[in-house]
Amino acid sequence: MRVAILILNYNGRDLLAECLPSVLHAAGNSSHVCEVVIIDNDSSDDSCEYLAANFSNVKVIAKPNRGLCSFNDVIEAENSRAYDIALLLNNDIKLHANAVDPLVEPFEEQLRQPDVAAPVFLTAPLCWQFDGVTCEGFKSAVGWRWGLVQATGRFPGHQQVLRIPGETACAGAALAVDCRLFRELGGFDSLFLPGRLEDLDLAFRAWQRGWKLRYVPAAIAYHKGQVSFAREFGRSGCDQLALRNTLLFQRKNIRHPINVLRQFFGHALRAARDIVLAPVAAKEARWPFLRAWTEARKVWREHQGSGGAAAHQYSLTYRQQIKSERDFFRRFTASRLLSESRGQPVEYAIMPDPALDAVQGLGPAASLIGKRGDIANNRAEDFRD
Numbered sequence: 001m002r003v004a005i006l007i008l009n010y011n012g013r014d015l016l017a018e019c020l021p022s023v024l025h026a027a028g029n030s031s032h033v034c035e036v037v038i039i040d041n042d043s044s045d046d047s048c049e050y051l052a053a054n055f056s057n058v059k060v061i062a063k064p065n066r067g068l069c070s071f072n073d074v075i076e077a078e079n080s081r082a083y084d085i086a087l088l089l090n091n092d093i094k095l096h097a098n099a100v101d102p103l104v105e106p107f108e109e110q111l112r113q114p115d116v117a118a119p120v121f122l123t124a125p126l127c128w129q130f131d132g133v134t135c136e137g138f139k140s141a142v143g144w145r146w147g148l149v150q151a152t153g154r155f156p157g158h159q160q161v162l163r164i165p166g167e168t169a170c171a172g173a174a175l176a177v178d179c180r181l182f183r184e185l186g187g188f189d190s191l192f193l194p195g196r197l198e199d200l201d202l203a204f205r206a207w208q209r210g211w212k213l214r215y216v217p218a219a220i221a222y223h224k225g226q227v228s229f230a231r232e233f234g235r236s237g238c239d240q241l242a243l244r245n246t247l248l249f250q251r252k253n254i255r256h257p258i259n260v261l262r263q264f265f266g267h268a269l270r271a272a273r274d275i276v277l278a279p280v281a282a283k284e285a286r287w288p289f290l291r292a293w294t295e296a297r298k299v300w301r302e303h304q305g306s307g308g309a310a311a312h313q314y315s316l317t318y319r320q321q322i323k324s325e326r327d328f329f330r331r332f333t334a335s336r337l338l339s340e341s342r343g344q345p346v347e348y349a350i351m352p353d354p355a356l357d358a359v360q361g362l363g364p365a366a367s368l369i370g371k372r373g374d375i376a377n378n379r380a381e382d383f384r385d
Contacts, residue, residue, distance in 0.1 A: 001104055001111075003027075003034045004083040004179075006071060010041040011231070012091040013050045015224070019094045020055060022222075026095035032104055035083075039074055041065035067195040072187030075179050083179050090173040092224035099125060102218035103176040121181050121211035122203065124171030125219035126162060127153075135162060136223045138171040139215045141334040142200075144259075147266015148246050151200050155334035160341040168215040169332035170203040173223050181211060191252065191303045196238070197245035204253055208316060208324045236285070240292055247296035255321045259329070267293070 005027055009016060016038070027034035037059045040048055051060055063070045071088050074080055085104055089095075103123045110120050127136040137153020139161055144150070151170050185205055192198040203213050233241060250263060270289040278286045316324065330336065 001032050001084040001108060002082055003030065003032045003085045003087065003100065003104060004075075004080065005034055005036045005087045005089065005100075006074060007036070007038050007089045007091055007093075008041065008068065008070060009038050009043060009047055009091040010065060011043045011045045011047065013043075013045045013047040015091045016047060016050065017054075019092060019224075020058070022094040022097075023089065024055075024058070025097055026099045029097050030100035030104075032085075032100065034100060035059065037061060037074070039063050039070050041067075041070055065194075066190065067193050068188040068198050069190050069193065075182055075187065080179070085176055086179050086182065087174070087176045089221075090223070093174050094130070094222040095174075096220035096222075099219045099221060102216050106212075106214045106216065107176075107178060118210050118212050119178065119181060120214055121178055121185075121206040121209075122171060123176045123214045123216045123219070124168050125174055125221045126215075126217040127174060127221045127223050130222055130224050132222070135159070136173075136225070138168055138175070139164075139166065139217075139337065140169040140171070140332070141337050142169045142329060142332045143334060144262050144266070146270055147263045147268075148243075148270075149200075149250060149254075150246075155337070157334070157338050161337055163217050164340050165217060166215050166337070166340050167331070168203075168213050169328070170200040170213070172199050173225075174221040175199070181206070185209070189252075191248055191299070192245045194232075194241070195245075196242045197249045201249055201253065204249075204328060207328050208321075240288065243288065243292040244296045244299070247293055248300060251296065251300055254325065255318065256325045256329075257322075259325065 005023060007016075007020070007023065020036075020038075024036055027036050038047075038051060039061050041063055042065045048060060048062075051058060061074060063073055066073070068088075071086070075083070075086055085107055087100070087103065103125060106120045106123050124138040124140075127138050128134065129136050135154055135158060139158070140151050140153045141155045141158075142149060142151045143155075153168075185202070187202070188198045189201055192201065206213060254260060254263065267289070271293075274287045274290050
């Protein structure tokens with residue numbers, strides 16, 4: 001199959017130096033025809049000059065800074081129609097030497113069974129942080145907390161299912177997509193710019209169409225995590241964006257009466273909390289929920305006025321929306337994902353990647369991956385109703 005490995009870059013010269021060699025190494029190890037492409041989002045640092053001087057064989061495409069929506073522009077382009085599969089990577093992602101082929105394999109299986117009713121839309125790798133010990137995901141669960149949807153790969157007990165292939169609710173910084181289906185779906189929705197939650201929205205829309213979201217732990221990636229966003233917005237700004245975009249995701253997608261009630265009461269409690277804590281909170285930290293709610297409402301109105309959600313939005317009846325939403329939240333509860341580990345060993349083994357360690361300095365921690373299912377550093381996020 002013809003595979004495009006697309007890396008999104010914004011002022012990430014240092015990240016390209018650190019991560020790009022591992023991606024090129026993985027592309028070279030693949031049995032498929034792979035082309036590595038950097039999508040540069042109007043970087044003001046010397047990213048393009050660095051690439052020209054050190055990776056002249058890597059194609060660079062300049063695009064306006066539209067976050068993950070830049071992937072849409074490239075995959076939609078006529079000269080990209082030759083690609084079957086696209087790996088969508090942030091610039092702070094390293095790949096294991098043998099990461100590409102396992103991500104492509106589910107799409108190949110589909111070609112051998114063309115009459116399958118539910119095609120594979122995306123595949124997601126097992127992802128670690130750069131220490132090689134802390135789990136990042138991407139076998140993700142979804143749930144609710146105080147009226148807000150939460151998606152995480154670090155739910156309590158996640159260690160038990162890291163090595164078990166199956167389905168995932170979403171994938172973030174590294175995923176592979178079927179290019180044809182991605183175009184049909186309309187790609188990432190600009191509603192969520194500058195970013196956060198658009199990956200969950202993409203996966204949810206694919207689920208509504210009956211397409212498969214596959215988790216492939218045989219493919220391994222390493223993620224530094226929120227580097228570009230942290231530089232641009234700071235930690236509090238990133239949190240505020242995530243809160244705003246969670247509200248936008250729910251405004252766009254949530255229809256089930258039970259979930260609407262969850263929102264109503266949860267949001268009322270969060271607003272009350274803002275009011276109670278305002279007198280004792282620092283000025284810049286006051287009203288986080290109410291500020292996010294106000295901004296989300298403004299963005300939604302502006303977005304609707306400019307044409308609504310992503311192009312090619314799938315049209316469902318209200319009854320169909322209710323059913324697909326109910327099934328999505330049932331399928332990807334943490335408890336449902338954990339049930340897949342029954343009868344499976346919690347401990348697992350993984351071969352370290354010497355080439356990645358030596359070339360990219362991942363460090364000796366990589367050899368610790370998978371030694372225990374209860375690795376202390378794999379802190380489970382607070383994830384419950």
